[in-house]
Amino acid sequence: MSNNKPRTVTLTQAVNLTPPQNDVSDLPLSDSERFKRESNYLRGTIVDDLNNGLTGGFNSDNSQLIRLHGMYQQDDRDIRKERLEQKLEPLINMMLRCRLPGGIITPKQWLTIDKFATEATRYGSIRLTTRQTFQFHGLFKHSLKSAHQLLHNIGLDSIATAGDVNRNVLCTSNPIESKVHQQAYYWASKISEHLLPKTRAYIEIWLDGEKLATPDSEPILSSTxxxxxxxxxxxxxxxxxxxxHANDLSFVAIAEKGELIGFNVLVGGGLAMTHGDKTTYPRKADDFGFIPVEKVLTFAEAVVTTQRDWGNRHNRKNAKTKYTLERVGVENFKKEVELRAGSAFMTSKPYKFTQRGDQFGWYKGIDDNWHLTLFIENGRLLDYPNKPLKTGVAEIAKIHQGDLRITANQNLIIANVPAEQKEAIEKIAREYGLLDDTVTLQRKYSMACVSYPTCPLAMAEAERFLPSFVTKIEQMLSQHHLSDDYIILRVTGCPNGCARAMLAEVGMVGKAPGRYNLYLGGNREGTRIPRLYxxxxxxxxxxxxxxxxxxDWSVHRHQDEGFGDFVIRHEIVKPVxxxxxxxxxxxN
Structure with missing residues (x-):
C-alpha cells in the first residue's frame, strides 16, 4: 500500500481544484451554486419565512435550502386547480424525511412518531421509503419546528436527508447474519455522522439553539x-x-469466519435521467477495490471530496458522481481518491449477489432471536378499512423488546424478538392485516415511488397506480402457471429514479398522465440496467x-430463469x- 499522506484541500481551494481532463470549472455556475453560496451555511432567510403568515410556503431560495434540512415543499396536486379557481394559494405543505442510518428505530421512538403523524400531519400516515427511513407527508409550516423538536427529543433528526449532501446511509437489513450486520450497521452510522454538514443552522433555526460567535466551516462539504x-x-x-448500483458510493462487506474484515468500494452508480436528454442516463458503479475496516471513513471522505471538487457545478443534470467518472475517467478519479486517502485500494475480494428484496416472515438469527419481516405495500402505513396497518405497528411497538428496521424496499422488520414473544407479536400482526399469507411474491417484489398527489416532479401515477396494476400482472402469471414466481416490477412517476425502476426486470417511468416509458431486461440480482422497449x-x-x-417465459425459460434474463437470452432486448x-x- 502507498505511504503517501492524505492530500490536504483547504476551503478556499475547494471550488478551484480542476480534474486532469474535460474541465468544467471555467463555465458559469448554476443558480443552485449561487443560493448555496449566499445562504450563510444553509441559513438563508428561512427564519423570516417561518414568521410570514401570508403564505404557507417558503420563497424560491429558501424552498431549496430547506431540502438540506430534510424537507421538500409540496402541495396537494389533486386540488390545485380547484384552489386556483377559488383564487387561493395552492395547499402548500412539507414532506419531512428523517435521518435514520441503516433504518433502525426503537419501539419507543416509533410510538412517538406514530402519535405525531396522527395528530399533526394532513394525511396521518407514515411513509417508509426506498432510502430506508420514514417520511411525514402533509406538514404545514406552523408545525415544522415542533416536528424537528420532536425528532430531536427522541434522538433523531432530518439533517441532510435531501439536497446537495450525503443522504441517509443505507445498510443491508439482513437480520440473520446478526454479528456481521451489527458491524456493518456500525459503519453505516459512522459514515453518516462523518459526512454530515457541520453548520449550526439546523440547531439555530429548528431547535432554537444559541447562535455562536465562532464562524461555521465545512471541512468536508465546503461552503457550497x-x-x-x-x-x-x-x-x-x-x-x-x-x-x-443506484448509489454514488457503496461499501460491499467482506467477511471471513463471521467477522467483517473490510469492504470492496463501489463508486459512481446512479439511476436518474432526464426525458429527451441523451447526455443523462442510469449507470452502474465501478468496483475500485478492497479496503480494511479501519480505512472506511478515510476513503468515504476522499470519494466525497473528490466529487465535491471535480463534480459539474455548471450543469446540474450532469453533476452526479457517475457523470464525473465518465468525464474525467474512472482511473483518474480512483487515483485522486487514493491520493487524498493516503493509501491505495487493494485487489477486490470475491463476492456474489444472488438475490434482492427482503426475506418475509419469521427468520431465526444466529443469536437465537427471531425476526419478522412484514410486507408494507408501497411503504404506506395508514389505517385502511378492515386493515389498520398503522395502528397494528403501534400495537406491536407497545410490547416489542427489540428494535424495528425499515428496509430499502419499503418494508418493516420486527427484529430481535425473543422466542417467548413470537406468538404475541404474530397474533397482533395477523389481527391488523400486517401478516397476510395470501400476498403473492409478485406483489412483494413490486415497488413504486410516492408520485401524485404530493410530489411536484410527478408526471404519472405510481403509488396509487401500482396495486391495481400488480393485480393484472398476477392474473397473467396465474394464467400461465407462474403464480409462485415473480417479476421485479418498479414504477416511478418521473425519471428521477426514487423507486429504482432502472434496476428492474420491468421498469415503468412516468412520461405523462397515464403514460409511461417501458423498460425491460434488468435482472433479479440488481446488476443490470434495463433497456427502453x-x-x-x-x-x-x-x-x-x-x-x-x-x-413465452412460462414455456421457454430455463430452470429458475428470471424474466429479465429470459428477454435478454431471447434477444427481446439487448443488454445494456x-x-x-x-x-x-x-x-433489439
Whole structure:
C-alpha cells in the first residue's frame, strides 16, 4: 500500500481544484451554486419565512435550502386547480424525511412518531421509503419546528436527508447474519455522522439553539456543499437489498469466519435521467477495490471530496458522481481518491449477489432471536378499512423488546424478538392485516415511488397506480402457471429514479398522465440496467406487450430463469453493457 499522506484541500481551494481532463470549472455556475453560496451555511432567510403568515410556503431560495434540512415543499396536486379557481394559494405543505442510518428505530421512538403523524400531519400516515427511513407527508409550516423538536427529543433528526449532501446511509437489513450486520450497521452510522454538514443552522433555526460567535466551516462539504445529491450504502452479500448500483458510493462487506474484515468500494452508480436528454442516463458503479475496516471513513471522505471538487457545478443534470467518472475517467478519479486517502485500494475480494428484496416472515438469527419481516405495500402505513396497518405497528411497538428496521424496499422488520414473544407479536400482526399469507411474491417484489398527489416532479401515477396494476400482472402469471414466481416490477412517476425502476426486470417511468416509458431486461440480482422497449405508451399497451412475453417465459425459460434474463437470452432486448455508450440504442 502507498505511504503517501492524505492530500490536504483547504476551503478556499475547494471550488478551484480542476480534474486532469474535460474541465468544467471555467463555465458559469448554476443558480443552485449561487443560493448555496449566499445562504450563510444553509441559513438563508428561512427564519423570516417561518414568521410570514401570508403564505404557507417558503420563497424560491429558501424552498431549496430547506431540502438540506430534510424537507421538500409540496402541495396537494389533486386540488390545485380547484384552489386556483377559488383564487387561493395552492395547499402548500412539507414532506419531512428523517435521518435514520441503516433504518433502525426503537419501539419507543416509533410510538412517538406514530402519535405525531396522527395528530399533526394532513394525511396521518407514515411513509417508509426506498432510502430506508420514514417520511411525514402533509406538514404545514406552523408545525415544522415542533416536528424537528420532536425528532430531536427522541434522538433523531432530518439533517441532510435531501439536497446537495450525503443522504441517509443505507445498510443491508439482513437480520440473520446478526454479528456481521451489527458491524456493518456500525459503519453505516459512522459514515453518516462523518459526512454530515457541520453548520449550526439546523440547531439555530429548528431547535432554537444559541447562535455562536465562532464562524461555521465545512471541512468536508465546503461552503457550497456538493454539486449534487450523494447516496451511500453498506451492503452484505449475497443479498443486494439496497441496490448498490443506484448509489454514488457503496461499501460491499467482506467477511471471513463471521467477522467483517473490510469492504470492496463501489463508486459512481446512479439511476436518474432526464426525458429527451441523451447526455443523462442510469449507470452502474465501478468496483475500485478492497479496503480494511479501519480505512472506511478515510476513503468515504476522499470519494466525497473528490466529487465535491471535480463534480459539474455548471450543469446540474450532469453533476452526479457517475457523470464525473465518465468525464474525467474512472482511473483518474480512483487515483485522486487514493491520493487524498493516503493509501491505495487493494485487489477486490470475491463476492456474489444472488438475490434482492427482503426475506418475509419469521427468520431465526444466529443469536437465537427471531425476526419478522412484514410486507408494507408501497411503504404506506395508514389505517385502511378492515386493515389498520398503522395502528397494528403501534400495537406491536407497545410490547416489542427489540428494535424495528425499515428496509430499502419499503418494508418493516420486527427484529430481535425473543422466542417467548413470537406468538404475541404474530397474533397482533395477523389481527391488523400486517401478516397476510395470501400476498403473492409478485406483489412483494413490486415497488413504486410516492408520485401524485404530493410530489411536484410527478408526471404519472405510481403509488396509487401500482396495486391495481400488480393485480393484472398476477392474473397473467396465474394464467400461465407462474403464480409462485415473480417479476421485479418498479414504477416511478418521473425519471428521477426514487423507486429504482432502472434496476428492474420491468421498469415503468412516468412520461405523462397515464403514460409511461417501458423498460425491460434488468435482472433479479440488481446488476443490470434495463433497456427502453416502448416509449410513451399507456397502461393497456403495456399489458398487451407483457402478456405474450410472460407466456413465452412460462414455456421457454430455463430452470429458475428470471424474466429479465429470459428477454435478454431471447434477444427481446439487448443488454445494456455501457450506459454512456449504448443505453439509448434501439431495444433489439
Amino acid at each position: 456543499y456538493l454539486p449534487r445529491k450523494f447516496k451511500t450504502t453498506v451492503v452484505i452479500p449475497p443479498v443486494n437489498d439496497v441496490d448498490v 416502448k416509449e410513451n405508451v399507456n397502461v393497456e399497451e403495456i399489458l398487451l406487450v407483457l402478456e405474450p412475453l410472460i407466456k 453493457l455501457n450506459s454512456a455508450i449504448d443505453f439509448y440504442q434501439v431495444a
